Structure formats: structure tokens, C-alpha cells
Amino acid sequence: MTSSCIIYKIKLKYIEIKEKPKIKNQNNLYITESEKAKIYSEKCYLSPDNSNIRIIHLIITRFLIEFWNTNYFAKLIYKYEYIQNGIRVMKKYLIPSLENQSCKSFIWILDIGNKANITFVELLANFKLSFESKIIYHKYLKKYVRKITKDFDVLITTRIDYDDRIYYDAVNDVRKAININKPMLIYGYHRGVLYYEIDNKYYEFYNTFNNEGAMSVFQSLITVLNKVNDSYIINDLISHTTSRKYLLKSYKSFGIKSLNYEPAIFDSGEAKFVWVRQKYSGIYNYSNEIKKYLKAYNFNLSNFYGK
Secondary structure, three states, rough: EEEEEEEOHHHOOOOEEEEOOOOOOOOOEOOOOOHHHHHHHHHOOOOOHHOOOOOEEEEEEOOOOOOOOOOHHHHOOOHHHHHHHHHHHHHHHHHHHHHHHOOOOOEEEEEOOOOOHHHHHHHHHHOOOOEEEEEEEEEHHHHHHHOOOOOOEEEEEEEEOOEEEOOOOHHHHHOOOOOOOOOEEEEEEEEEEEEEEEOOEEEEOOHHHHHOOOHOOOOOEEEEEHHHOOOOOOOHHOOOOOOOHHHHHOOHHOOOOOOOOOEEEEEEOOOEEEEEOOOOOOOOOHHHHHOOOOOOOOOOOOHHEEE
């Protein structure tokens, strides 16, 4: 398993930058790529019933995409300060939680807005990761997914924003939800906490949106590829809060004849994610309004990371 970043240009011409991060074991010796792949695979859940299926898991993070239809937001996201802060937040919260996953059998995709300067983002970010990653323009995302998934049986696509942090066994939890008899299902979390950088405190943030969207924190679409008519991804299910309803409404259009399936599986135990409210004066001025309705929460981050 190697770590690589692909920077897509016009007409899918690209430059490939390969990085091989150095990972040390307990004896302070460098682990080879083959050894690293073995370590990751041993930690990844696969039930006896699924022992012969080929799984590909894509974790998708949107960045610099104009998904809010406002002129203010469109102007804001291309400012240097906004990009710099976004990468800071990514490196401080999102990436460490992916690095800490008990199973690293996934590809992380940074989904970049079509108007962004992807080369600038790559140089500014300078990610050094122990898992495979790619940076792709949004307009090429679906084409890339169709190409890379053609030799697999099950496709998992997971949506996590750059200001989210997920607990250590999230990837394995999604793998446990795979059922080859259910063509499509959603797996996600609706119990987490909200962290405010400005006062360094955690707040309860449970049961939002009547558990319909689970705030989309590590929300995943699990698809059995030979039972649907395309390589659908979690992004096809519209917004954070409507994914479950949209899947129910559009199930037949995805080429699935049987309705014998589970539309959503949401965790109801302890907090599984942290949604970070950044100390940034641009777009998150409404954060204090949200906090009025929340209770302070005594959150143990070390337990969250399984250490």
C-alpha cells in the first residue's frame, strides 16, 4: 500500500506525486510496505460470510466546494485565510482520527471544488499520511469512482467533513454492516459531541434531525455492486439530513428490484464523533446561537481514541 496524491488537470491529464511515509514499529525499525499492508489487513473486520468478497472503501471529504448557494460563501472559500484555516483544522482533527483508525483499508479522497487551485492546495497541505489518499476535482469524482471500483464486489463510500473527528473503530464498524443480500444501506452515527475551539469545551450534540441524517458524520453508503446499475456514492444521496429519505424514494431507480433491505443503521451508544466549531471569524458566527441549546459535556478524548 503506497500513499499517493493525484492532481487532476483538464481532460483528465494529471501529474502523480508519490510519497512513501516512514512508519516505525516498537523496535524503532522501519516497516516495509508489504509488512504495513499485512498489519492493516489483520486489524480489518471481515466476517466468515464475507471472506471471498472484494471490498473497496472510499472516505470522501469536501473542501472548497460551493455547496451553500450564497454569494458570501462563494467569495469566502477562495480566500487564502479560509484555505489556510481549513487545512489547519484538517491536520489537527480529521487526519489524526483517520491515522488512528484500527483498520486503514481505505482511500481518503479530498474532493476539491472545480474553481479551486488544486496545485496550491496540495502544496499548502503537504500531507504526509500512512494511508492511501487522492486529491480530485469534484467534476471528476464520479468518473474516478467508476474506474477504480470495476474489480470489486462491495463499494463503501463515506462522507466526513474536514472539521470532524471520528472514533478509532469507525472503519471497522462500517465493514461489520456489510450484507451482500442487501444491495444498498446507510450506516452512520447520530450521537456525538460539539467542540468549541474558542472556549475549549465540549457540548452534548445528540439525536439531531430526528435521527434521519445523523449529521452525516462518517455517514456511509454500502453498495453491492453487482446488484445495482452504477457505482453510487454517498454524495448521490443529497444532503446530510435527507440521505435516508432520498434512498427510500430512489431505491428502484438505482436498479434494485427487491425492497427487502435495511435503509439505515444508526448507533445509539456513546459519542462516536466530534464536530468542531472552529475559532474562525468567517462563516461560523452562528455558533453561539447553537450553543444556547446545548449542555456542557465531560468528554474523554483518550477513551474516544481507544487508548
